[in-house]
Amino acid sequence: MASLTHYIVLSSILFGLGTIGFLTRRNALILFMSIELMLNAVNLMLVAFSNFMADMAGQVMVLFIFAVAAAEVAVGLAILIGLFRHVREVDITKFNVLKW
Amino acid sequence: MDLYFWVFASMSVLAGLFTIAAKDALPSAMGLLTVFISLASLYLHLHAPLIAIFQVAIYAGAILILVVFVIMLLMAPGERLAAIQANVSYRGSGALLGMCLIGLVLVGTKGVSDIVSMKALPEGFGNPSMFGDLFFRDFLLHFEVVSVLLLVALIGGIYLCKKKL
Structure with missing residues (x-):
């Protein structure tokens, strides 16, 4: 039986991968997917704690994170499409109008 | 293992x-x-x-x-x-x-x-019915706030996709 520590380590690895992806990639769509990866790592941690502490509130929190992720993707992709109309590019280094 | x-x-x-x-x-x-x-x-x-x-x-x-x-x-x-x-x-x-x-x-x-x-799990742990009970009683306010958030995201998404931003 996998212990809580296993799940915490797995979740940390996934969160770290998401962070690395977010900080190193330049494609805006891959940045979105890295954020999703981080949110999923947090979900896994919540469900694991919910199971090992026998408290279902963790699962309810996961549902709220689902809602926030859905809202984030809807608005974020709409912003991305709006940006694409101006710059014709998804490379974030090209979005430099506000750069000092 | x-x-x-x-x-x-x-x-x-x-x-x-x-x-x-x-x-x-x-x-x-x-x-x-x-x-x-x-x-x-x-x-x-x-x-x-x-x-x-x-x-x-x-x-x-x-x-x-x-x-x-x-x-x-x-x-x-x-x-x-x-x-x-x-x-x-x-x-x-x-x-x-x-x-x-x-x-x-x-x-x-x-x-x-x-x-x-x-840890010994209570009877019916993880059941959708137990989940719904918790969700719509203890977390009712959170549920309403999230529904407002989704509505705001919906309106924002529609606004951002207008032809002339």
Whole structure:
């Protein structure tokens, strides 16, 4: 039986991968997917704690994170499409109008 | 040695690596899909069947489809991927991997009922009915706030997609 520590380590690895992806990639769509990866790592941690502490509130929190992720993707992709109309590019280094 | 955990844990980590390392956005999205499915399998293992269903339905079914749709719209990956798809071994290995995944999920769901947790779980833990009871009683205010958030996101999404921003 996998212990809580296993799940915490797995979740940390996934969160770290998401962070690395977010900080190193330049494609805006891959940045979105890295954020999703981080949110999923947090979900896994919540469900694991919910199971090992026998408290279902963790699962309810996961549902709220689902809602926030859905809202984030809807608005974020709409912003991305709006940006694409101006710059014709998804490379974030090209979005430099506000750069000092 | 918990084979079920190790298989899906390693699968999610490998697919996560693929997600952040893939050259194109579309293969990256497929890697993310694999992460979602393997995490859903781990949720089944953790007595959260409802969350596993939501994971597949909302994340893999709605959010990822939206992302793939935008990738298709903005990046036109068709030409570059056509050459890869013409390769038969690529398709064959994809089909084999998909079949393995389905088999693993079937084996895993069969064994879920035998799993014993560290702490004795209360009767009906993880039931959708218990979940709904908690969700609509203790978390009613949060539920309402989230519904307002989704409405705001809906209006914002429509506004941002106007022709003249």
